[in-house]
Amino acid sequence: MHQQAMWKPAWLEALSTEKFFVACSFHEHAKKNEKNICCLDCCTSICPHCVSTHRVHRLLQVRRYVYHDVVRLEDLEKLIDCSGVQSYTINSSKVVFLKKRPQNRQFKGSGNICTSCDRSLQEPYFYCSLDCKVEYILRKKKDLSAYLRPCKTLQLGPDFFIPHDADDETTQSTLVDVDEPMGSSDSDNLSIPYTNFVRKKRSGPYICARSANRVSDDDMATNMSRRKGVPQRSPLC
Secondary structure (H helix, E strand, O other), X not given: OHHHHOOOOHHHHHHHHOOOOOEOOOOOOOOOOEOOEEEOOOOEEEOHHHHHHOOOOOXXXXXXXXXXXXXXXXXXXXXXXXXXXXXXXEOOEEEEEOOXXXXXXXXXXXXXXXXXXXXXXXXOOOEOOHHHHXXXXXXXXXXXXXXXXXXXXXXXXXXXXXXOOOHHHXXXXXXXXXXXXXXXXXXXXXXXXXXXXXXXXXXXXXXXXHHHHHOOHHHXXXXXXXXXXXXXXXOOX
């Protein structure tokens, strides 16, 4: 009976124990393969490439703030009562920390402190993270059922970027096909006559190496003397 009283849902245990922002073992060679999503039905962390196989599951996006995992308060409130947990604002969205954060020095002064880890808090709050609140409730009341909320569907926000596996094929199909072999130089594939290509920068003449043979030695000497000549100062009045 005591073990049943200390029970908490598996998805809540996954939020506390799963490692986020590490490379996904199923997509280790893909780009953007950091696991920043928690599948609440599978109780595991997944990367954006795994979303296609978890579309019908409840998905919770995990963000990173000062090297710690945070979740948007609006999403977490659909699953559990987060009252008393101190929230922070990131990009106009309120977030809460998932796990305990170690505190280097002991808090000295007046104000609220976390009931589980003694971290200093702002006035209306009593917990610095979701883990701290869950630990306090289980220690004092031994039951979380009054704080859990029924949630059958939970999807990622519309601004969440989901990479597609077909991106590489699209990138390759946009390349221009040329008749020359791959080993040919870039100058062979240019359709613009390169002999008239001259690049100018600031006031001095900068001439491309392709047309450098057309510049005479006298012109080059004149240009160098103009640049490196002794500056003339105006007479004092």
